[in-house]
Amino acid sequence: MSSFSKTNLQNIKDIFEEKTGVELVSRRRRPIGVSVLVAAVMVCCLTMTAFAVSLFSSLDGDDLSLSATYEGNGLVSIQVENRSNKNLSFQPQLRLMQWSTAEEIVPTSGETVFSGTEFGAHTSGVMTVDLSQAYNMDVLEQPLTDDHYYFVLTNNNFVFGQDWMCSVSFAEPIKTVVETPLPIPAAEADRELVAQIMEELRPYFETYPANVDERREAAGSYLQKCQELLTTLDRDVVPAVEAPLAIDGLNPEVIFDETAPLETQHWLTGLHWRSLDGYGIPVGSTEGESALVLSAYVPQHKGEVDGGVDIPLLYFFTYNVKDIHSPEDIAFIHGQLMTFGELEQYKVYEDEQYVCYEVTDLFYTNLRQHTESMVSQRSDIYFDEQVWERVENIYNYYKDRDVLNRRFYYNLPTE
Secondary structure (H helix, E strand, C coil), X not given: CCCCCHHHHHHHHHHHHHHHCCCCCCCCCCCCCHHHHHHHHHHHHHHHHHHHHHHCCCCCHHHEEEEEEEEECCEEEEEEXXXXXXXXXXXXXXXXXXXXXXXXXXXCCCCCEEECCEECCCEEEEEEEECCCCCXXXXXXXXXXXXXXXXXXXXXXXXXXXXXXXXXXXXXCECCCCCCCCCCCCCHHHHHHHHHHHHHHHHHHCCCCCCHHHHHHHHHHHHHHHHHHHCCCCCCEECCCCCCEEECCCCCCCCCCCCCCHHHHHHHEEEEEECECCCCCECCCCCCCCEEEEEEEECCCCCCCCCCEEEEEEEEEEEEHHHCCCCCCEEEECCEEEEHHHHHHHEEEECCCEEEXXXXXXXXXXXXXXXXXXXXXXXXXXXXXXXXXXHHHHHHHHHCHXXXXXXXXXXXXXX
């Protein structure tokens, strides 16, 4: 029997309405509710999210270990240890960054070639990265001073939580060693306490904050720590004073730099009262203490002889004679406690009012290392062997005790 068509049904409906007078209302289709659509969208979103999480897994730092070794010719081997419960698939892309600037080293051309990018859960292996076609390896293989490069690797376009850092060195770095203060013998009665104080201050001399605000904060913290520690001593520390003492210029026949005219040789040195050393560390134990610092000026551009940037060379501490009552009285210099009996070896000037000590050896002992460390902090300095010779000549001239003994005078204002 053939099935009814829509026309057959309509005819039957018309006959029924004509015979009975009852109008039949057509059944309406119920529209799809908004709530049904919302539910469907949420299901799709949750499904896609679950898929993305399984495909692009974020890993905690403890779950992933990366160690890079430069093999030469632009090839880097990265030892990968995936300690997580998730599979890890690195994308064949990276960012090469420089630590000190946090700036990316932009590829020059070509592509970086990856090999071995898949790592299952709880597995380890080696991924290789070939940079030779993308970067200028001659530049990258130049040693950096107190700096290094690092990779940023990813499995999902560097999304937060799905990118990881890995240090890499293309050459042995040049490390600037900041010298720690020399151990100085202390008074016998306070030997253990003095050693403890010096040890607690040592961390301040082992770090150098690059940020100015951080250096200022570290200096304040250092002074506060000094006051806390020095209160444990059973006697007062004699403070250094900013006296009107000065050091006269050089003899006319002395040459510091052969490339500079004779009449400009005195422009190559400077004399200033400084409360901080070259690394921003207070020279004394209180905010008001200063050292007389003799500096060498180095040029900002090749061939300059007038002015420039000063490199601190010699440090002088001056005290009021009336403040010193015994050779066992204590002075605090650059994180170190010494009796005035021990300071006697550094004395370069004394009169009825003031006594002065040249204590550079308590700040550093290697001139070349100190100079290169100072230069490395600045990007506006021109430095070569000729400039180094200038610095060395100034240092040697004023380090001579016979020269210093004849050069001190009172720099008093004229009425």
